[in-house]
Amino acid sequence: MRIAILGIGLIGGSLAAALRARGVAATIAGCAPGGDASRAREIGLVDEAFTDPVAAVRGADWVVFAAPVPVMGSLMAQIAPALGPDTRITDCGSTKRSVVESARAAFGSAFSRYVAGHPIAGSERSGPDAANPDLFRGRRWVLCPVNDDQRAHCAALRQFLEPTGAVISEMSPDAHDRLFAEVSHWPHAVAFALGAAIGRGALADSAIEFSGGGLRDTSRIAASSPELWAGILLDNADAVLESAARYRAELDRIIGAIEARDRTTLVDSLEAASRWRRRLG
């Protein structure tokens, strides 16, 4: 078996590491612009390193797109002519509506051998050196088949992903994008806004010295890649803005209650939050 992974950073590298760790008998080709692919080969994540995606996918049984969402479309269009007649395809993008549309436009008849996917496992770290064979273990991996051919193809993909230890779910691209705007994309914006407000404020240095575990956790994902997250937030803008509007209403209720010294309203908001968060465990 030959597997081509396009984008060999945290996600692509961790997938390669998981396949390796579970002894999957395959030649793994990693492809990335710059030095990430040769770094991935150096540290044993992949057997072959490419900077040219067309060369990387040639002869592949599986092609996995693990590149940032904004480049996914052009990357798909670029390699489509080099896909074999039986090549199976998936991606690991954090948004699904736009990626599925890119795939539909790029792949032609190969679209039936594609299923969109999204492993729910990030980290504020990035690059092949952050790769971890256990990154996906026990985490969700969402698949978004959009027609019967793709639904049939899910069985093969589930088997392919088995070594990662991820728990596979299926939902529509639309349901996916709304749900992950709510539980991931918008929460990243919240953390980024907090980090930017503190980092641009007069107390930025003291905040480094005196922050406790609370701020450390609340702001952790603000250390994530700005380029990557700007891409995700813009790609899923409609759903993100819906989550943003509801968050902002809640925030304004809290600010208004503090301004008015309205303890009842304030406790009501804080209790709604606390009740939900305690369920999360």
Place this chain on the structure above:
Amino acid sequence: MRIAILGIGLIGGSLAAALRARGVAATIAGCAPGGDASRAREIGLVDEAFTDPVAAVRGADWVVFAAPVPVMGSLMAQIAPALGPDTRITDCGSTKRSVVESARAAFGSAFSRYVAGHPIAGSERSGPDAANPDLFRGRRWVLCPVNDDQRAHCAALRQFLEPTGAVISEMSPDAHDRLFAEVSHWPHAVAFALGAAIGRGALADSAIEFSGGGLRDTSRIAASSPELWAGILLDNADAVLESAARYRAELDRIIGAIEARDRTTLVDSLEAASRWRRRLG
């Protein structure tokens, strides 16, 4: 030596546990309304359990207020007449301007033997069962002396706190309240707003099922006590609202950039956040 700790939840209980663990030779009296003090005695945190604070402080060499900020003032006024002529006093409140003013009003001449304090160590857990002798180890403990008598008194307090392993700093109540509005109080409101928006939204249940480590961390402190945090946010309202205004401006910049599909502005905000957060480490 006799130590009275008024409020024997997470903070008061952990102080008692730290003194115990380091073998401080003292009788520790714990006081709380309800069953917390007897629970603290049951699990060995304190030697004596009281529900009446006046009885608890009688004969004490040290009185430590570890009660919620909103009850601190009336508690201080209540026990002031029972303080001995040499009793040393401190508190563990999360805000300092209002607590110092309460102490000034309550203690009379004993105000010179008081120093306001704030251990920078919270947890979303509460109650004596959450007590942990290492809660303060390596963490900051801020003291806020406001006159020369109190500055002199700091030496004794530093020695008293030594078994906790905390790193002691001194600053004014005003500087304290601005700094902790920025690094703790307002970040709690941000997390509460996020938890409330998700918890009241249509996706609250799916969010429990599909949230990853990012949301888990970002929202963790939203599981904190609503009553406690409403008290802190209202007590430090002026400073909290200043932090809130700067955060909201940053949030609006991010929302505006997503609405306008303005990648440059969006990346600028995300980078300011990421730069600061990476410094925090």
